[in-house]
Amino acid sequence: MTIKTKIKEVPGFQFVADNMEFMSAAGRRRMMEQQWISNPDGLQREKEAVSAMLNTLSLADASQAVNTLRHQLMQLHDLHTTIQSLQSHIVLDEVELFELKNLSYIANIARQALEQLNLLALFPIPDVQEVFHILDPDSTGIPNFYIYDSYDNRLAPLRKQLKQAEESEKAALIDLQNQYQRQVIDRLCDMLHPYAANLSEVLETMAYIDFVMARAYLSKQWDLSPSRDYEGRYFIKGLFNPRLRLHNEEVGLRYQPIDIDLTKGVTLVTGANMAGKTVLLKSLGLAQIMYQFGFPVPAADCCLPCFDDVVFCIGDEQNEMNGLSSFAAEITRISDVVGRSQSEHLMVLVDEPARTTNPVEGKALVQALASLMHKRDSLTMITTHYGNLGISCRRLRVRGFVENMVDIPLTAQNINRFIDYSLIPDDSDEVPHEAIKIAEMLSCHPDLIASAKLFLQDA
Secondary structure, three states: OOOHHHHHHHHOOOHHHHHOOOOHHHHHHHHEEEEEEOOOHHOOOOOOEEEEEEHHHHOOOHHHHHHHHHHHHHHOOOHHHHHHHOOOOOOOOHHHHHHHHHHHHHHHHHHHHHHHHHOOOOOOOOOOOOHHHOOOOOOOOOOOOOOHHHHHOOOOHHHHHHHHHOOHHHHHHHHHHHHHHHHHHHHHHHHHHHHHHHHHHHHHHHHHHHHHEHHHHHHHHHHOOOOOOOOOOEEEEOOOOHHHHHHHHOOOOOOOOOOEOOOOEEEEEOOOOOOOOOHHHHHHHHHHHHHHHHOEEEOOEEOOOOEEEEEEEOOOOOHHHHHHHHHHHHHHHHHHHHHHOOOOEEEEEEEEEOOOOOOOHHHHHHHHHHHHHOOOEEEEEEOOOOOOOOOOOOOEEEEEEOHHHHHOOOOOHHHHEEEEEEEEEOOOOOOOOOOOHHHOOOOOHHHHHHHHHHHHHHO
16 A cells, blocks of 8 residues: 555545655655555654654754755656666666766765765665766766767767768768767666666665655644654544644634544544534544654644554545445445454544434444444544444544634634534533534524424424
8 A cells, every 4th residue: 555545535635745845756756655654663764764854954054965955856857767777788878878877976966965964874875976987987077978989989080070071971970970879878788787776776765865855844834743652542632634724724713633542442423513523533544644654743742553554434425437325335335344344453434424314224324333343453433413322432522612602793604713622521322412503693594493493392
């Protein structure tokens, strides 16, 4: 599983990727190839790399070397195909030889910058100066390349003769020159072949540095945090959704981070409409996925475990192309999760399951899901409006609408100012009943409110 295969199914992950500042296409490609990390050692290596880069970026006396490194990354071309050709004994052309010379040139400068920053041991770019020497026979010291006269003692007199030749003689001389040049290129490719593996390592290491640097800058810009080493307690303090927080800041709305402790088994989350339950699931899942792809986490502090996968069942699952209704698509996905959880350690995030079917059977399906997942070696969070489920599991409630905070007329635009999004333990099997109260405070039509209250009394 890679970021490329996961990014479209994770709410908010594309936004994270779009806001990363890469110096090269190779760095972005390296990000998309990043593997899911499910072991603590792998996660520790990524944390150390990003933390070291972040610390370096904060050093005032490191700015020159950092800028040098960034400049070399800007010059990095993704030569994956060219290097594969060299490894496969495929003869390169002059442009490809120039690209390899340039790669060896910027690698040497990048190595020097990393050494100044005390980062070369963490990002060991191989020394490929010999490649540069092979492609720079006249010791010019610049990354330009052409078939130098010094590669073949027949070239200089031939080129001199070509300049003085009559027009009728030039075609034959050009053919002869091309023949000599092809021979030179063949020899160069043979000489460079032993360095192909090192060149590939240079490319991948520099692409990885770009990826690490992009994560470090994102962490600095968004105030992300590394996860603590997991020791049995799963918690997040100050969890936030990057996209929503930035949006709220832009339009002048407050954003309330969330604190949450989680345990294996099932946690039911209840709360009124507009109480942020769906955003909670998306934010929690995004944080876990960022962590297991080696990113710092959108939180003030956290301690996260490892899962085999994070699975979302959120939103309108309707798939018209497959002829599936919302309910059919949702229940199929939930069934898949139940099956996978028999052998996989999952984080499962389900938003109001069975809400599109009749409430009697819907409630039974939620009870069945919660009952089954509570026995699995997974962590499942389910938001629901169904009450009296009779399931023995942990329950949390979004604190919700705080009426005594309202000091101005309530509107759909300002209602979030009066909702407390914090999570509190809830031992009750009931669900909050705030919908009619909020509708009334939003000045909905009085006939609608009065009629709803009558029906509620008869219920």
